[in-house]
Amino acid sequence: MASYQSSHHQMQNQRVSLTVQLVRRAHTYTIAVFQIIIMLINEQRQITSYHEQIMYSPKRDCGTKYNLYLLYPNQPKNSFANYSIHIDVFDKITLTYLGSWYLSIPFQFLPVNRIATQLFIQATTMISPLCPLFCGEHGRCVEYINKKFLYFCQCNEGYS
Structure with missing residues (x-):
């Protein structure tokens, strides 16, 4: 049985399982839709190639918890690299940038x-x-x- 468990764990993708609940602070009567972009970043704050997106409408999605998997860019994960999560939010209708969150990943040694x-x-x-x-x-x-x-540097529109 132990050999089965060991080979099974080797086949799992190393990842971060993220559960996110979004809450809108402003209560206005306008219809709002937000685009949320979630990325793994390395310790130099460089974005890895993998990301997830959520389209969030407070009226429709109030109370919804989103379950996402963020895969590390290399499998198996580089045990010397540290990663964090960077999340951007935009107003989907006006394309206005509203802010970013930074989430630390504890226990970097875990798969x-x-x-x-x-x-x-x-x-x-x-x-x-x-x-x-x-x-x-x-x-x-x-x-x-x-x-x-x-803090982080954000490129102006049209630049990378």
Whole structure:
């Protein structure tokens, strides 16, 4: 029996199992639809090639919990690499960027991690005037919604 379990675990994809519940803070009478993009990032804040998307309508999806699997870019996972989760939210109708969240992945040595979180969608974009990163002419420095004093550079539209 032990040999079966061992070979079974080797065949599993190493991944992060993420359960997300979205909550909209602003209560307006307009119909809102949000595009949520969820990505694994490495310790240099570079985006891996794998991502997931959610289209969220508060009126329709209130209380919904989304279960997602984020696969590590290399199988088996590089045991020396550390990853985190970066989540962006956009207004789907106006294409306005509203913010980003940063989620740490605990126990990086495990082949499968489970994370559950609630994300609160802000009514407006929060741009920090005190951002310490220089993001060049075609980028801007953004502070994560849920991590004060943690910043990243976001490219302007049309740049990468």
